[in-house]
Structures are given as structure tokens and as C-alpha cells.
Amino acid sequence: MGMKVEQVLHMVGGAGESSYATNSRVQEKAIFEAKPMVEEALREVYKTALPESMVVADLGCSSGPNAFHVVLEAIDIVDDQSRRLGRPPPEIMFFLNDLPGNDFNSIFQSLEGYEEKLKEEKRERILPFYVAGVPGSFYGRLFPSRSVHFFHSSFCLMWLSRVPPGVESNTGVPLNKENIYISETSPPAVVESYQEQYQRDFTTFLESRFQELGFGGRMVLSFLGRTSKYAPSGELSQLWGLLAEALNAMVLEGILQREKVDAFNLPFYTPSIEEVKAVIQSVGLFDLDRVHIFKSNWDPFDDSNNDHLYDNFISRKNVAKSIRAVIEPVIARNFGEQILDDLFSRYAKNVARHLLKEKTKYPVFVIALKTKM
Numbered sequence: 088m089g090m091k092v093e094q095v096l097h098m099v100g101g102a103g104e105s106s107y108a109t110n111s112r113v114q115e116k117a118i119f120e121a122k123p124m125v126e127e128a129l130r131e132v133y134k135t136a137l138p139e140s141m142v143v144a145d146l147g148c149s150s151g152p153n154a155f156h157v158v159l160e161a162i163d164i165v166d167d168q169s170r171r172l173g174r175p176p177p178e179i180m181f182f183l184n185d186l187p188g189n190d191f192n193s194i195f196q197s198l199e200g201y202e203e204k205l206k207e208e209k210r211e212r213i214l215p216f217y218v219a220g221v222p223g224s225f226y227g228r229l230f231p232s233r234s235v236h237f238f239h240s241s242f243c244l245m246w247l248s249r250v251p252p253g254v255e256s257n258t259g260v261p262l263n264k265e266n267i268y269i270s271e272t273s274p275p276a277v278v279e280s281y282q283e284q285y286q287r288d289f290t291t292f293l294e295s296r297f298q299e300l301g302f303g304g305r306m307v308l309s310f311l312g313r314t315s316k317y318a319p320s321g322e323l324s325q326l327w328g329l330l331a332e333a334l335n336a337m338v339l340e341g342i343l344q345r346e347k348v349d350a351f352n353l354p355f356y357t358p359s360i361e362e363v364k365a366v367i368q369s370v371g372l373f374d375l376d377r378v379h380i381f382k383s384n385w386d387p388f389d390d391s392n393n394d395h396l397y398d399n400f401i402s403r404k405n406v407a408k409s410i411r412a413v414i415e416p417v418i419a420r421n422f423g424e425q426i427l428d429d430l431f432s433r434y435a436k437n438v439a440r441h442l443l444k445e446k447t448k449y450p451v452f453v454i455a456l457k458t459k460m
């Protein structure tokens with residue numbers, strides 16, 4: 088998969104059983120967890136710029152209810168802050184960004200329903216707001232200079248702009264055989280290429296956003312990270328390792344071709360918090376205002392805060408569904424749609440076996456950044 092991420096990545100669209108919209112509870116929890124930081128940042132931005140019209144962009148909004156959580160939150164916060172400061176209600180322009188393959192139509196179709204609900208809830212005063220879609224990669228410029236007050240991005244920045252070039256040798260031989268992400272068996276050169284791709288991408292991201300933010304501009308970004316220093320033993324190496332295992336089993340049974348699985352790698356990377364800080368520092372354009380790290384269970388419906396399995400049979404299904412809603416289009420494109428049910432039922436079994444051994448969790452990093460003045 089040497090191609091760019093914009094040609095391959097999108098979540099499962101629509102609102103059906105297997106869609107991202109119905110299977111995004113892990114991501115929804117991150118939005119709620121980040122809310123106090125979003126609130127603080129928005130209040131500060133508003134106080135600094137006192138805009139008559141405020142511009143807020145959600146990067147990697149996907150489709151489904153999560154995109155609207157952010158919009159509704161921002162309306163409430165800005166409304167309240169403008170009252171507290173005795174200002175007239177500002178207007179808000181929301182830009183919802185994602186890659187071109189995203190199901191923007193389903194967002195726009197549900198917009199009216201949310202507007203109606205909002206009007207019922209807040210009869211007296213509702214800020215005038217406008218919503219527009221912005222297709223394109225956030226690893227590059229998306230907006231004119233100094234045109235945005237606040238950027239939000241939730242559960243996106245672990246996606247790279249591409250599969251790192253170094254996962255194939257110069258002669259085109261795959262170097263990360265039997266793996267789809269970095270693992271304990273990946274050669275060090277592969278691990279390095281992933282790390283370098285992450286550094287390049289996150290640098291481009293920060294530089295682009297800096298150009299686009301106005302005076303006093305801020306961002307709140309949440310994304311998957313890892314707690315281990317050593318990249319191949321990260322939590323997401325384990326999660327993707329279980330999918331690689333299912334693919335390899337299908338090779339042994341002659342269902343998939345060895346070459347195809349050997350050549351397949353994910354454009355994905357979970358950094359440690361030290362790696363995140365190092366890029367922010369080397370770019371030098373933002374101050375890291377706040378960092379919040381929390382852990383989320385693999386099973387989206389398990390809200391417990393302990394190491395007990397909630398129900399292995401249900402959990403494996405829940406995990407497989409939430410991962411499938413994210414990765415199905417990429418898998419289908421590489422290996423064909425006909426393998427999907429088989430692959431994800433094997434994956435669910437591998438997840439179940441793993442969870443009995445260890446209840447691994449997703450580490451989620453939430454960071455608040457402000458532009459240096």
C-alpha cells in the first residue's frame with residue numbers, strides 16, 4: 088500500500104449496523120474526556136480575540152454523532168462566555184474537515200435534525216451558526232492564513248499521510264513481512280521509518296495549523312498514543328498484531344496470498360508522549376498548554392476502570408465491530424470484500440484470547456496547544 092492515505096482511508100459510511108456512526112463509542116468517550124480542555128481553550132480564544140464571528144474547525148470529523156458533539160459543545164461554551172463578558176452573541180462558522188472519501192452527505196443530512204433539537208432546547212437565545220465541509224488532508228494547508236480561531240481534532244492524528252517509504256527495500260522487497268504495523272519482529276529500519284514518517288507528518292500538521300490560526304489561536308488534539316518507550320511493544324502493536332495473526336492464518340489456509348499480506352502495512356503510528364513533545368518543541372511554534380492522558384478499554388461498551396473482563400464473548404464482538412468500522416474499507420481494497428466476515432470473526436477470537444491473558448487498553452493523549460506570540 089504505497090499510495091497516499093487520501094486514496095484509501097475512510098470510515099464505513101452511512102448509519103447502518105456496521106457503520107462508523109453506529110460504532111464510534113470509543114471515540115465518543117474521548118470527546119467527553121477532552122471537553123474540559125476544549126472549554127478552557129475556547130473561553131481563552133474568545134476572550135483574547137473577542138470576535139464577532141468565530142471560526143472553529145474540526146479536523147477528521149468523520150460521519151455520525153461525534154462531529155455534532157463538538158459543534159454543540161462549542162456553541163454552548165461560546166454562548167456562555169460571551170454572556171459572562173457582557174458581549175453580544177457572536178456567530179460561529181464551523182468547518183468540518185475529513186478526507187474526500189468521507190461520508191459528508193450523511194453529516195449534512197443529519198444537520199437539520201440537530202438544528203431542530205437545539206432550537207427546542209434553547210428557546211431564548213441560540214447563536215447563529217453555519218456549517219461547511221472541507222475535504223482534504225490535514226497534512227497540508229486547508230484554510231487561508233489567519234482565518235481560524237480554534238482547531239479541534241479527535242482520534243485522527245495516529246493516521247499517517249502514507250505508509251512510510253522505508254517498509255520496502257530499494258528493490259521493492261517487503262521488509263515488514265507478516266506484520267501490518269510495527270511489532271517485536273519488525274526490523275529496526277522499519278521501526279525507524281515509521282518514527283520518521285510520524286515526525287514529518289506531525290511537523291507538517293503543526294506548521295500548517297500555525298499559518299491558519301489567528302492571534303491567540305488554540306487547538307485541542309486527542310489521539311491514540313502508547314505508554315511504552317519502545318515502539319514495538321506499544322498497545323496498538325498488540326491490537327494490530329491480532330489482526331495480522333488472522334491474515335497470516337488465512338494465508339496458511341490458502342485463502343490469501345502470502346505476497347499480498349507481506350506487502351500490506353498500515354499508515355498508522357502511535358507515538359509516546361515524549362515523541363509528541365519532541366516534535367512540538369522542534370517545530371517551536373506552539374506552547375504545550377496542557378496534557379491529559381487516559382486509558383480506554385478496547386471494548387467500547389466496557390466503561391469499567393479495572394482489569395476485570397466484562398464478558399469475554401460480548402467484548403470480543405464489540406472490539407471486532409469497532410475496529411472493523413474503521414479499517415474495513417482499507418482491508419476490502421487490498422484483499423477483497425469477500426474475506427471480511429471470515430477475517431473479522433478470526434480477529435474476534437484472537438482478541439478474546441488476548442483479553443483473557445491481559446486487559447490491554449487504549450492510551451489516549453489529549454493535548455492543548457496555543458500559538459506562541
Ligand SMILES: C[S@@+](CC[C@H](N)C(=O)[O-])C[C@H]1O[C@@H](n2cnc3c(N)ncnc32)[C@H](O)[C@@H]1O
Binds near residue numbers: 147148150186247248
Ligand atoms: C476514527 S475517525 C475519528 C472521527 C471523529 N473525529 C470522532 O471522534 O469520531 C478518524 C478520522 O480521521 C480521518 N483522517 C485520517 N487522516 C486524515 C487526514 N490526513 N486528513 C483529514 N482527515 C483524516 C479519517 O478519514 C477518519 O474519518
